[in-house]
Amino acid sequence: MPTIYIGGVGKADVKRLLEQRHDPGLKVVVSSDLEAGPIMKRTADTYYIGTCHTGAGGSLGAMLAFLGRQRCHTFGRQARVNPNDIKKLLDDGVRAFGLSVDQINAVVPGLVDTILAR
Template identity: 35%
Template sequence: MIRFVIGGLEKNQIKQEIEKAGGDQVEAVVSTDFEGAKKIKAGEADYYIGACNSGGGAALSVVIGILGYSNCSTVAKAGGRPKQETIEKLVKEGKLAFGTAVESIDTAVPMIVEEILKNRG
């Protein structure tokens, strides 16, 4: 079971996308960015996904402060679209937290979840 914590804007939409993409292989918990990052650091969750209007600011700023910049990445900025090859690279690098613009939740979140499931082991 891969455990996701969710923060930022449109948390329920993110949760629905995680559950749709991961089915019974995932658990998704709506949280705050602060509490979610603390859960990852404590080993109580595996990944964080957050959204904001820009994709990088409020989606990840607190999480970066707790988990470190090298563990976090924006996958889709406002006006942009996520790229499968970029998400694949970030997951393989071991990133733990992903931020996206609200407008890209429906495409970015399934890509992230599917890539994590593909690479777990």
């Protein structure tokens, strides 16, 4: 069962969106990048979704330091997310994702669907 850590300024919105799914195969933990980073570094099948106002630096914060740039991806303000692109990111080992708060409803459902389909 994958665990998704969520943090940033939109964490309450992401949590609410994920809880509405009522998916027993998904564990959601509200956290910060500083708390989730060390756990993700030593635990497989864990992911992080961070939010900020731009989807750039603040959304991933310390994840870049904990996991390295190759394990992080920002969607930024990108409203369209292709499931095949997400699958490729996951196949390449990306586990931390950043996005802007105004893109939560556009990005998170497809991201989580693709994670669960793995």
